[in-house]
Amino acid sequence: MVNPILLIIVPLAFAFALPIVGLISKKIIKYIPVLVFLFNLIISLLLIPKVLDQTIIVKIGGFQPPFGINLFVGPVGILFSTLIALAGLLVSVYALSYIKEGPQEKYHILYLLLLTGATGVVLTGDIFNLFVFFEILCISSYALVAYFGNKAGIESSIKYLIQGSVGSSLLLLGIGLLYGQLGTLNMADIANQIHSISSPSIFVPMIFIITGLGIEAAIFPLNAWLPDAHSSAPSSISAILSGIAIEVGLYAVIRVIFTIFNASSFLMFFVFLGVLTLLIGEMSAFSQKNIKRMLAYSSIGQIGLIMFAVSLNTQLGVSAGLFQMISHTLGKGLLFLSVGFLIYKTGSMEISSFEGIGKKMPFTSLLFTIGAFSIVGLPPFAGFASKFMIIRAALSTGQLLFTILVGVILLGTVIEGAYFFKVIQSIYFKGNTDIIKSDEAPLIALIPMFIFALLIIFIGVYPDFLAKILNSAASEFINRIDYIRSVLG
Amino acid sequence: MEFLTDNIYYIGAFGLIFIGLFIILVKHNLIKVIIGLGILDTGINLFLIAIGYINNGTAPIFSKPGLEAGNMVDPVPQALVLTSIVIGVAILALALSLAIRLYKHYGSLDLRKIKEQRW
Amino acid sequence: MKKIISLILLFIICLGIIFCLQKIPFGAAKTKVGNYYIDNGREETGAANIVTSVVLNYRGFDTLGEVTILFLAAMGLGTVLATLQKKDKRQIEQASLILKTGCRFLFPLILLFGAYIFFHGHLTPGGGFQGGAIIASAFLLVYLGCRGRKINETGSKLTESIGGLVFLIMGLIGLTLGGHYFLSNFIPKGEINTLFSAGIIPIIYIAIGLKVGSELTGIIDNLMEKS
Numbered sequence: 001m002v003n004p005i006l007l008i009i010v011p012l013a014f015a016f017a018l019p020i021v022g023l024i025s026k027k028i029i030k031y032i033p034v035l036v037f038l039f040n041l042i043i044s045l046l047l048i049p050k051v052l053d054q055t056i057i058v059k060i061g062g063f064q065p066p067f068g069i070n071l072f073v074g075p076v077g078i079l080f081s082t083l084i085a086l087a088g089l090l091v092s093v094y095a096l097s098y099i100k101e102g103p104q105e106k107y108h109i110l111y112l113l114l115l116t117g118a119t120g121v122v123l124t125g126d127i128f129n130l131f132v133f134f135e136i137l138c139i140s141s142y143a144l145v146a147y148f149g150n151k152a153g154i155e156s157s158i159k160y161l162i163q164g165s166v167g168s169s170l171l172l173l174g175i176g177l178l179y180g181q182l183g184t185l186n187m188a189d190i191a192n193q194i195h196s197i198s199s200p201s202i203f204v205p206m207i208f209i210i211t212g213l214g215i216e217a218a219i220f221p222l223n224a225w226l227p228d229a230h231s232s233a234p235s236s237i238s239a240i241l242s243g244i245a246i247e248v249g250l251y252a253v254i255r256v257i258f259t260i261f262n263a264s265s266f267l268m269f270f271v272f273l274g275v276l277t278l279l280i281g282e283m284s285a286f287s288q289k290n291i292k293r294m295l296a297y298s299s300i301g302q303i304g305l306i307m308f309a310v311s312l313n314t315q316l317g318v319s320a321g322l323f324q325m326i327s328h329t330l331g332k333g334l335l336f337l338s339v340g341f342l343i344y345k346t347g348s349m350e351i352s353s354f355e356g357i358g359k360k361m362p363f364t365s366l367l368f369t370i371g372a373f374s375i376v377g378l379p380p381f382a383g384f385a386s387k388f389m390i391i392r393a394a395l396s397t398g399q400l401l402f403t404i405l406v407g408v409i410l411l412g413t414v415i416e417g418a419y420f421f422k423v424i425q426s427i428y429f430k431g432n433t434d435i436i437k438s439d440e441a442p443l444i445a446l447i448p449m450f451i452f453a454l455l456i457i458f459i460g461v462y463p464d465f466l467a468k469i470l471n472s473a474a475s476e477f478i479n480r481i482d483y484i485r486s487v488l489g
Numbered sequence: 490m491e492f493l494t495d496n497i498y499y500i501g502a503f504g505l506i507f508i509g510l511f512i513i514l515v516k517h518n519l520i521k522v523i524i525g526l527g528i529l530d531t532g533i534n535l536f537l538i539a540i541g542y543i544n545n546g547t548a549p550i551f552s553k554p555g556l557e558a559g560n561m562v563d564p565v566p567q568a569l570v571l572t573s574i575v576i577g578v579a580i581l582a583l584a585l586s587l588a589i590r591l592y593k594h595y596g597s598l599d600l601r602k603i604k605e606q607r608w
Numbered sequence: 609m610k611k612i613i614s615l616i617l618l619f620i621i622c623l624g625i626i627f628c629l630q631k632i633p634f635g636a637a638k639t640k641v642g643n644y645y646i647d648n649g650r651e652e653t654g655a656a657n658i659v660t661s662v663v664l665n666y667r668g669f670d671t672l673g674e675v676t677i678l679f680l681a682a683m684g685l686g687t688v689l690a691t692l693q694k695k696d697k698r699q700i701e702q703a704s705l706i707l708k709t710g711c712r713f714l715f716p717l718i719l720l721f722g723a724y725i726f727f728h729g730h731l732t733p734g735g736g737f738q739g740g741a742i743i744a745s746a747f748l749l750v751y752l753g754c755r756g757r758k759i760n761e762t763g764s765k766l767t768e769s770i771g772g773l774v775f776l777i778m779g780l781i782g783l784t785l786g787g788h789y790f791l792s793n794f795i796p797k798g799e800i801n802t803l804f805s806a807g808i809i810p811i812i813y814i815a816i817g818l819k820v821g822s823e824l825t826g827i828i829d830n831l832m833e834k835s
Contacts, residue, residue: 003783003790005783005790009776009779009780009790012672012676012776013773013776015676015679016679016769016772016773016776017769017773018769019765019766019768019769020765020766020769020770023762023765023766058790059789060668060669060789060790060791061665061666061668061669061782061789061790061791061793062789063652063666066641067641067644067645067666068666068667069666069667069668069669069670102687102690102691103686103687103690103691106683106686106687106690107687109683110680110683110684110687113676113679113680113683116676120673128569128572128667128670129669129670129673132572132576132670132673132674132677133673135576135673135677136673136676136677136680139579139580139583139677139680139681139684140680140684142583142684143583143680143683143684143687143688144687146587146590146687146688147687149590149688149690149691151594151595154587154590154591154594154688155591155603157587157688158519158584158587158588158591161580161583161584161587162513162522162526162584165526165580165584166510166513166526166529168576169529169530169533172533172537172573173506173533173536173625176533176536176537176540176566176569177625177628177632179540179565179566179569179639180540180628180631180632181628181631181632183639183640183641183642184639184640184641185565185641200624200627200628201627201628201630201631204624204625204627204628205628207624208624495634496629496634498634499629499634503622503625507618507622510614510618510621511614511615511618514610514614514617514618515610515611515614539634540632541642542634542635543635543636544635548733549646549649549657549658549659550656550657550658550659550731550732550733551650551656551657551658551800551801552656552731552732552801561646561658563639563642564642564645564646564649564658564659564662565639565641565642565645565662565667567659567662568659568662568663568667568670571659571663571674571735571737572670572671572673572674575674575677575678575737576674576677578678578681579677579678579680579681580681582681582682582684582685582827583681583684583685583688585831586684586685586688586689586830586831587688589689589692589831589834590688590689590692593692
């Protein structure tokens with residue numbers, strides 16, 4: 001049986017070794033992330049059947065938890081690490097032809113470390129270890145947003161850095177307050193000693209930790225950095241930031257609320273916050289003229305939708321939220337990758353400059369359309385299956401409040417459809433109709449986009465393919481007693 | 490009065506956190522904001538170490554063979570602070586390099602003038 | 609206006625923290641996990657300095673993450689400053705004779721002191737990070753005092769990467785031999801309070817010390833050259 005710690009160690013080892021490889025030969029540097037994430041993807045897929053049987057606890061150094069750090073590889077962890085490896089592999093293949101200028105060796109090192117940090121956050125079982133890997137994720141994204149070095153990139157990066165650092169300082173403050181009272185840093189041990197959040201000395205650290213993690217997870221009103229950062233980064237990095245980084249941040253928030261603090265009474269507030277985030281994201285996206293800013297605001301809206309689904313606190317609700325996370329990664333990744341080459345060929349990020357490009361770049365525009373339909377939620381794409389599951393979960397609780405909120409979500413979907421159709425109409429139906437020679441994106445960039453689109457269609461047509469792992473993942477979040485028992489015995 | 494001298498470390502750590510957060514929220518010179526980040530980090534590190542103190546404890550090092558394990562301070566917050574100081578250094582290095590680049594682009598370090606990205 | 613809102617926000621945060629601090633009286637009794645480390649630290653790890661055994665053995669994974677973050681900072685700094693033009697050759701005023709001679713005299717002594725701190729990390733306060741920072745300050749002294757000398761960039765990159773890889777390889781060897789756990793202490797522990805004790809701890813600290821020293825030197829070199 002493969003030790004799951006290799007999922008974190010192998011990318012880290014290659015990231016340390018890349019400068020040495022760069023001294024030998026500069027040409028093979030860009031192929032190394034592809035190999036590393038292929039390895040990660042194979043290991044995660046091999047581990048899925050074993051993890052669904054029984055969760056794997058990896059003790060680091062051989063010490064019993066809570067006296068040593070442990071990794072908790074449950075259904076949630078393996079699902080996320082498969083998603084991270086898949087997205088990492090496809091975007092690194094895309095980057096073979098997209099990243100041509102600048103300090104390329106450093107791009108690949110930072111890219112490997114970003115995904116190492118993300119895998120570390122989802123697999124760890126210790127709260128200070130979560131903080132360390134979270135910092136690895138955040139610092140590499142600060143540096144990658146500023147990769148191009150233009151005015152917009154540096155400005156967005158410094159604003160992201162200041163807000164993110166304040167967030168991680170608050171997170172550390174919350175961890176310190178928890179350690180002072182409970183004396184341990186292991187998640188299962190903390191969960192064992194917290195029975196309710198009614199006393200203020202437990203409530204205040206929880207607020208600090210959620211605020212600190214929420215800045216990265218883009219919860220309203222902490223997401224002021226997101227539109228600037230996601231629109232100024234290189235498109236492959238925007239795909240990873242929108243698809244993986246904010247979802248990993250949201251995973252950390254969910255882990256803290258459900259498993260550690262057992263804060264079911266707090267979830268009501270979260271429901272409203274989610275719907276508010278959804279509305280503000282969609283309405284702001286409607287008025288954008290820059291395509292990447294529009295997609296960034298759409299990411300905010302989707303995070304609001306996932307928050308709403310998870311705060312329903314039922315088995316169906318949490319699995320619907322996780323399904324929405326998967327379809328958002330696939331859909332938004334496809335959108336950002338296709339937009340990358342559209343911008344490269346037209347030279348500008350304004351939507352008005354995309355008129356008529358549907359004839360010059362047929363494949364890329366078709367893939368953009370598939371991604372847009374999936375995010376809006378049209379059948380037979382993955383977005384439809386996940387949104388349908390969320391609405392079904394909300395209606396099955398039977399409470400009047402949730403039914404009204406479902407109406408608000410549908411309104412948000414209509415707004416989403418409106419702005420995406422505006423872009424698609426501009427791509428296909430406007431502009432002059434003389435046949436210009438087709439100036440398509442290179443083949444090696446089209447392959448990962450095709451694979452994303454195939455996965456979206458496949459999951460949309462057979463959603464039951466993921467049903468088993470989503471159900472086990474949801475029950476891991478809801479039954480925290482099982483979590484505590486598998487770690488502490 | 491005794492309350493002040495007993496909890497002087499906590500009050501000092503809070504003071505630093507408070508000052509750091511105030512600088513970040515209010516000042517508009519970029520270098521001052523970065524210094525505020527540094528002060529915030531220092532305050533939080535001081536707070537973490539203060540949590541681990543035991544009355545009349547010494548450093549947890551068994552330098553002489555006959556040393557008792559009786560009154561030593563908690564070693565875990567010291568390990569946490571080691572990591573946190575390094576993280577603070579990394580963030581300051583990255584922030585200063587971004588400030589250098591920003592000055593080359595805009596010619597000024599005033600955060601009120603660096604607002605090209607709008608709605 | 610902004611000042612008043614931020615003052616109110618900070619006041620609320622302070623109130624929250626004060627509520628919590630009622631439960632953490634200053635200088636209170638020991639916690640469960642801290643107790644265990646102090647009582648069993650010596651036998652299980654063989655290091656006399658309990659903080660070192662916590663940092664490198666019980667919570668070694670956090671230290672791996674920390675080493676990665678410093679590596680990341682050096683890479684990020686290199687990325688952001690990479691496309692900047694080198695500063696034009698201004699007429700740099702030569703330092704005085706006393707300063708030049710003093711820097712050249714002090715340089716090896718400071719290096720020796722830094723090396724002493726990370727070699728004895730398991731016996732006295734100190735360790736890899738502290739020693740590495742002292743080594744970097746020796747290089748900073750040379751940059752400031754004897755202007756015009758530069759470090760060998762290839763050598764510094766190699767030291768950085770090899771230091772990190774040694775840490776990972778020690779952990780992976782623990783995975784295959786020893787107790788089949790990552791980062792387990794598989795070298796015999798020796799007698800406590802001597803230099804060659806505590807298993808893998810001195811080896812990892814030497815690797816971390818050299819890595820941190822060359823990394824911080826690389827950061828200083830980048831900042832001095834490119835700005």
